[in-house]
Amino acid sequence: MRIVVCVKQVPDTTEVKIDPVKNTLIRDGVPSIVNPFDECAVEAALRFREEHGGRVTALSMGPPQAETALRKCLAMGADAAVLISDRAFAGADTLATSFALARAVAKIGADLIFCGKMAIDGDTAQVGPGIAEHLSLTQVTNVQKIKEVHADHLLVERVCDGGYELVRAKTPALLAVEKTVGEPRYPSVRGSVLAQQTEITKWSAADIEAPEEKIGLNGSPTQVMQIFTPETQLHSEMLEAPSEDALCDLLIGKLRQAEIL
Amino acid sequence: MLMPQGIIFLLLAALxxxxxxxxxxxxxxILTLGAPENRFDQPGRRLKNFAALILMQGKMVREFYGVIHLFIFWGFIFILLGEIPLLLEGIFPNFTVPLLGDNPYFYLIKDVLSLLVTVGLFVGIIRRWVMRPRRLYRTAEAALVVALVLAVIVSDWLIGAAKLALAGGVLPAFRLTVVYPLLVPLFAGLSPDGIAVFQSTMWWLHVLVFLGFFVYIPNSKHLHVxxxxxxxxxxxxTPPGAQIKPLDPLAAAGKEYGVGRIENFTWKQLLxxxxxxxxxxxxxVCPANLSGKPLNPKQMICRTLKEHLLEKGEVMRxxxxxxxxxxxxxxLSALLREDPEAAVLGKSLLGDVFSEDALWACTTCGACQEVCPVSNEHVGKIIDMRRFAVMNEDRYAPELRLAFRNVESKFNPWxxxxxxxxxxxxxxxxxxxxxxxxxxxxFWVGCAGSFxxxxxxxxxxxxxxLQAAGVRFAILGREEKCCGDFIRRxxxxxxxxxMAQENVALLNRYGxxxxxxACPHCLNTLKNEYPDLGGRFEVIHHTQLLWQLVKEGRxxxxxxxxxxxxxxxxxxxxxxxGRCQNEYEAPRALLSMIPGTQILEMERRKDRSFCCGAGGARMWLEEHLGERINLMRVRQALETEPTTIGVNCPYCLTMMEDGVKDLAPDRGVEVADPAVLLAQLL
Amino acid sequence: MSLKIRAELCDGCGNCLERCPFGALEIKGGLATVLETCTSCGACVRVCPHKAIELIRQPRKAAPVKIQDYRGVWVFIEQHEGRIDQVALELLSEGRKLADERGAELAGVLLGSGVEALTAECFAYGADKVYLADAPLYEHYRTDAYTDVLVQLIRRYKPEIILYGATNNGRDFAARIAVRVNTGLTADCTGLSIDPETGLLRQTRPAFGGNVMATILCPNHRPQMATVRPKVMKTAAPDPERSGEIIRFTGRLSEEQIGTRVLDIVRGAVSGVNLQDAEIIVSGGRGLGGPEHYHLIEELAEALGGVAGASRAAVDAGWVPQYRQVGQTGKTVAPRLYVACGISGAIQHLAGMNTSEIIVAVNNDPAAPIFNIATFGLVGDLHTILPLLTQKIRALKQSGPAEKKVGA
Known part of the structure; x- marks a missing residue:
């Protein structure tokens, strides 16, 4: 079984702060991490390999520094890693990104592709299905569990409103996983050391035969018109009321405003 | 001229x-199976250590029973010296050993020491078998050793008394002794021949007991002599905080990390x-043990590891x-077919020999090493085995994994x-x-000080x-990262x-x-552990600096x-x-400056202080076993009826505060660092 | 293809620097200069008063589609077991406004098995037309079948705008449709409007974990597609008198050509205490005063439809079993609502829950650090506040739901 798992290096968005004066993102020194959903995808791929055999290749698109993210995947236990990196990929939206990744997957060869549900810096959840479409593969998103593996199909649980669907999916397929698929393992020291010493394959746009008009900004139908800082953010608020009864009513009102109740 | 009995003696002695x-x-x-370690440097300092710790029994004499051991130690040496004239004169009746055999002062010292040893042995017997303290084993071995030593001494007395009796009660060499003349009346009424026979019988008995003891030493706990x-x-x-051996996992990539098999300890650790x-x-003094956790530092050294070492070493050789x-x-299975005992070769220290619960119970407080009279190093062994568990086997508690992950991504364990x-x-x-x-x-703030x-x-x-004293200082802010103390431990x-390399690089870049x-753990790591990675800084604790500023009038x-x-x-x-930096004065001095303060000392204090329970990465581990150490310590503190518990470490602060909230929520006892109390007087 | 500063126009005013979310611009020698970190997002292009910044694209041979052929606003009507999802009604209401602005029709796209009756509701909420694919094949949502229908419809009827709910299903197939018809798709929008100058759909969405908002356009491809976050758009009052045209349609795929099959749907299989998955958590700490008061926590949790947790202090004291512990050494949680009762807010606890969306703190010590991170803080005795709150919430839940359904 050839398994490819797609990962993205993202800024740790919980560490991205807004400069209150300039109203811009302070990204200086913000640590880069493997997108947490993708870490779960790696975990799912590794567990799959442990049970059913195969070879796991981690694939990422990004600047040369994204190598760090791939090293993390190697440390967790991936067998190989491929980074597609090219100035020409810059400015890609989900369409162009999924195209480039699909080309790389095709070059690596895959029977099963794992993706995280979405990336925390973009929150789109579109690249996984995009790759599947480019490769005309069956896809299942929001996968929380792989229940059975057969020669030509899988049985998986797909999260839906208030429960899950039991889905039979033909293989080859792409699975986009939820975090509940499995807590990503913390790499062992041995794995981390090994990962430092493993070669990472690097491909340019030419290496994956991606035509210029389909990648990067040129291959992206969407454009960012503007970026701005949202005004509404919840601040700490001490609720005060003459009686405890009124205090409770005040809180309930707030929770209803926030659509919790 | 050698008598036949001389030949027999020599044959026995040779045997x-x-x-x-x-x-x-x-x-x-077996010892040389251990890994190499250089402990041959600085002979001058080592000899001084030897004199203080061994000849003066420096750590022993801090308690009453240790003073007895000092007598036994020197008594043993003089009894050994006394064997030279005793044995030689037994074979060559006309020979006198120079310096010893005719030296009344030698016999005086030996005589007094023998008495003291005898008294000491009886105290020891009463203590071990009547008072039965938990820290001592009541083994047959211990009884045998006491019996042998007593037999050596008593037979020597009888031989000497007989000799004196034969000489008519006057011997120049024995003129200052007490015991020999006291025993002479025993022989009243015996003929000189009878006394001679008795003396010679006693002498043979003595020889047998002595040689037996001699033979017994290397195979018993008395190997310690x-x-x-x-x-x-x-x-x-090296100071206690600097004893963890460096290890570069990248350079040692092909090898086993840490110690998971006994022969991977160094020869010194085996010794x-x-x-x-x-x-x-x-x-x-072990907080883990006293709180009912499965770590027994004594057992670890003198039973668990020793027995496994002897068993496995024998098979390996x-x-x-x-x-x-x-x-x-x-x-291994081929070996097993010819030698069933080879099974020991497949045993891992982790789990098979040493329990994982014991391994993780240690707080690295160092109290065990502080009191050990023979300079054993307990903590290093535990760290070595933890390294094996974490780095080699990837086997450790999930909550620790989380703390590692947090440090890796957020640079602080929370x-x-x-x-x-x-x-x-x-x-x-x-x-x-x-x-x-x-x-x-x-000002290195540390993770706790920051969060x-x-x-x-x-x-x-x-x-x-510091601002009030006009000290020019700065902090690193976001650039500071976890020092790595708990991670290493x-x-x-x-x-x-x-972590350490990033910190060292930054500190060096900034000059x-x-x-x-304000964190003793950061202090120790920065001061004692960063030099190995190229970071040499003068590091002091805030209480030390503040006390210095007070003394300078700033x-x-x-x-x-x-x-x-x-x-x-x-x-x-x-x-x-405390134990790592040997600083006990500064915090007390600062606390004394607060008007109306009375300093209360706990029974376990200074170098005998009792850990709060958070060191050695315990802060980040659940305490599932035994009693909670922080509660024990708070109880000890509350016995002094304090209004405030003065601490000087953020871990202690948390642990003691938690303990006070649990044990005495209504007594209004405050847990405070001296700095907080002093700042109120600005 | 990259960002280009036209030196002859730039006067180094620095407007662009302030706008760049990535700090990828600096002024060097009086000129704006592009740094390595530029992602070609284009945020700076519009703010330059001198039009000195350009995004250079490869010259296109021709526009990929004739955009003027595309007319009308569509909304994907997601339904489950014969009930239209709330988000679809929200989108119809929003789509109605957009369609009116564009002077175009609003259509719903409804797939399912035996769902024709639902078209009336679509009309009531503003649809002029409903494209209906009603066949057993479409009983359950399935990527291949639904994608096929939408793609065939798009190719045939050429809508200008399509809105999908940003639900698991909406996100699942919208991305595939976008690739197949080669157009843009903006995910998880929270704001939609028509650009008055160009008539383009302005799609606003949070990015970088909600730290910034981005407005996205899709100028040269059609349809313009967006998934829209549920509960953001307001649902208009339905007009039961409205009606419209039903256009029946069937896709091309047969059962064999569909990659997936839904064998079973398991609902309500949420286990008792699963702190990590819980949307609502109520936790108790040392302030409870004893194990006998923990039922206050459990009752409030139950009333809220959440799960009861505890701080380490309460667990260490033996009041609450360890599996309920939230915090550094317990479970790390991020629910929508976290209610901390009698928890002072030691760092070890905060570390496990500080990413919760809304944090309510109840504590009798106004100086408790928990209030620093609480969204709403209540100073008072939890032993009186909690039972009151529980009682009020129960009462609300019994009378409440109908009121909410209509919305405002």
Whole structure:
């Protein structure tokens, strides 16, 4: 079984702060991490390999520094890693990104592709299905569990409103996983050391035969018109009321405003 | 002229020496299975250590029974010396050993010491078998040794008395002795021939007992009479906080990390097991053990590791193996077919020999090493085995995994946002080093000082006090990262080095020379552990700097306007400022400056202080087993009826605060760092 | 293809620097300069008063589609077991406004098995037309079948705008449709409007974990597609008198050509205490005063439809079993609502829950650090506040739901 798992290096968005004066993102020194959903995808791929055999290749698109993210995947236990990196990929939206990744997957060869549900810096959840479409593969998103593996199909649980669907999916397929698929393992020291010493394959746009008009900004139908800082953010608020009864009513009102109740 | 009895004696002595040497050689061959370690440097310092620890029994004499051991130690030496004339004169009746045989002062000392030893042995018997303290084993071995020593002494007395009786009660050499003349009346009524026969019988009995004891030594706990002096000489010369051996996981990629098999300990670590006299002092001070956790530091050294070492070492030597690291399962099962005892070769220290619960119970407080009279190093062994568990086997508690993960991604073990690290200082006008200009000190805040609420108050107080004293200082802010103390003590040398190297690189780039910190753990790591990675800084604790500033008259405090209510402050010494830095004065001096203060000392204090329970990565582990250590310590503090418990470490602060909330929520006992109390007087 | 500064126009005013979310611009020698970190997002292009910044694209041979052929606003009507999802009604209401602005029709696209009756509701909420694919094949949502229908419809009827709910299903197939018809798709929008100058759909969405908002356009491809976050758009009052045209349609795929099959749907299989997955958590700490008061926590949790947790202090004291512990050494949680009762807010606890969306703190110590991170803080005795709150919430839940359904 050839398994490819797609990962993205993202800024740790919980560490991205807004400069209150300039109203811009302070990204200086913000640590880069493997997108947490993708870490779960790696975990799912590794567990799959442990049970059913195969070879796991981690694939990422990004600047040369994204190598760090791939090293993390190697440390967790991936067998190989491929980074597609090219100035020409810059400015890609989900369409162009999924195209480039699909080309790389095709070059690596895959029977099963794992993706995280979405990336925390973009929150789109579109690249996984995009790759599947480019490769005309069956896809299942929001996968929380792989229940059975057969020669030509899988049985998986797909999260839906208030429960899950039991889905039979033909293989080859792409699975986009939820975090509940499995807590990503913390790499062992041995794995981390090994990962430092493993070669990472690097491909340019030419290496994956991606035509210029389909990648990067040129291959992206969407454009960012503007970026701005949202005004509404919840601040700490001490609720005060003459009686405890009124205090409770005040809180309930707030929770209803926030659509919790 | 050699008499036939001389020949028999020489044959017996040669036999005993043969057995003795054979046994020693066996021990030697097992000891040399250990990994190399250089303990041969600085002979001058080592000899001084030897004199203090062994000849003067420096650690022993701090308690009554230790004084007895001092007598036994010197008594043993003089009895041994006394054997020379006794044995030689027994074979060559007309020969007198120069310096000893005719020296009345020698016999005086020997006589007094023999008496003291005898008294000591009886005290020992009463203590071990009547008072039955937990720290001592009541083994047949111990009884046998006592019996042998007593037999040696008593037979010597009888021989000497007989000799004196034969000489008509006057012998120049014995003129100052007490015991021999006292025993002479025993022979009243016996003919000289009868006395001679008695003397000669006693002499043979003495020879047999003595040689038997001699032969018994290398195979019993009394090997310590030989190994302990060696251990004293080879004792670690580095301060207790600096004893963890460096390990570069990248460079050692192909090898086993840490110690998971006994022969991967160094020879010195193995020697510890032979040096142990089973006194059990470590047991009496170990917070893990006293709180009912499965760690027994004494057992670890003198039973668990020693027995396994002897068993496995023997089998390894039998099959001519110098290591079992490369022993394949096939080879092992082949060995097993010819030698069932080879099963021991497949045993791992982790789990098979040493329990994992015990391994993780240690707080690295160092109390065991502090009290060990033979300079055994317990903590290093535990760290080595933890390294094996964490780095080699990837086997450790999930909550520790989380703490590692947090440090890796957020640079602090709680996983609080990295960008919030300097948030505590927002209102305080503290410059960041990168835009501070000329400053003297770097204030290393530490993770707790940056994020923990109580510790943040200490950080604030330190800042205000330093500002008041006109000290130019700065902080690193977001650029500071976890120093790695707990990570290293948890056995994760890989992550420790990642953190430490980044910190060292930053500190060196900024040209930092002097560092003050409010965390004794950071202090120890920066001061004692960063030099290995190229970071050499002068690091002191905030209490030390503040006390220095007070003494220099730079820090002036105003007395409170209203008369403060009397404060009774129980001082809790942290392990890493106390035993690691040997600093007990500064915190007390600062606390004494608070008007109306009475300093209360706990029974376990200073170098005998009792850990709060958070060191050695315990802060990040659940305490599932036994009693909670912080509660025990708080109980000890509350016994002094304090209004305040004075602490000087953020871990202690948290642990003691938690304990007070649990044990005495209504007594209003405050847990405070001296800086916080002093800052109120600004 | 990259960002280009036209030196002859730039006067180094620095407007662009302030706008760049990535800090990828600096002024060097009086000129704006592009740094390595530029992602070609284009945020700076519009703010330059001198039009000195350009995004250079490869010259296109021709526009990929004739955009003027595309007319009308569509909304994907997601339904489950014969009930239209709330988000679809929200989108119809929003789509109605957009369609009116564009002077175009609003259509719903409804797939399912035996769902024709639902078209009336679509009309009531503003649809002029409903494209209906009603066949057993479409009983359950399935990527291949639904994608096929939408793609065939798009190719045939050429809508200008399509809105999908940003639900698991909406996100699942919208991305595939976008690739197949080669157009843009903006995910998880929270704001939609028509650009008055160009008539383009302005799609606003949070990015970088909600730290910034981005407005996205899709100028040269059609349809313009967006998934829209549920509960953001307001549902208009339905007009039961409205009606419209039903256009029946069937896709091309047969059962064999569909990659997936839904074998079973398991609902309500949420286990008792699963702190990590819980949307609502109520936790108790040392302030409870004893194990006998923990039922206050459990009752409030139950009333809220959440799960009861505890701080380490309460667990260490033996009041609450360890599996309920939230914090550094317990479970790390991020629910929508976290109610901390009698928890002072030691860092070890905060580390496990500080990413919760809304944090309510109840504590009798106004100086408790928990209030620093609480969204709403209540100072008072939890022993009186909690039972009151529980009682009020129960009462609300019994009378409440109908009121909410209509919305405002």
């Amino acid at each position: 005993a020496a043969g057995i003795f040497i054979r046994a020693l050689r066996h021990k030697w061959r 030989l190994a302990a002096p060696l251990n004293g000489y080879f004792a670690s010369l 510890d097991s032979f040096a142990c006299g089973e006194c059990g002092r470590c047991l009496e 039998r099959h001519d193996l110098s290591s079992t690291e490369d022993l394949s399962p096939e080879k 996983g609080v946002s990295w960008s919030e690290r300097a948030a505590w200082a927002k209102q305080l006008d503290v410059p960041l080093w990168k835009d501070a200009g000329e400053v003297e000190y770097l 923990d609420n109580s510790a943040k108050r200490v950080s604030e107080a330190v800042v205000r006090l 948890a056995g994760n040398e890989y992550l420790f080095r990642l 930092v020379r002097k560092i003050v910190t 820090l002036k405090l105003r007395p409170p306007e209203t008369t403060a209510p009397a404060r009774r402050i129980a001082v809790h010494d942290s392990c890493y400022l």
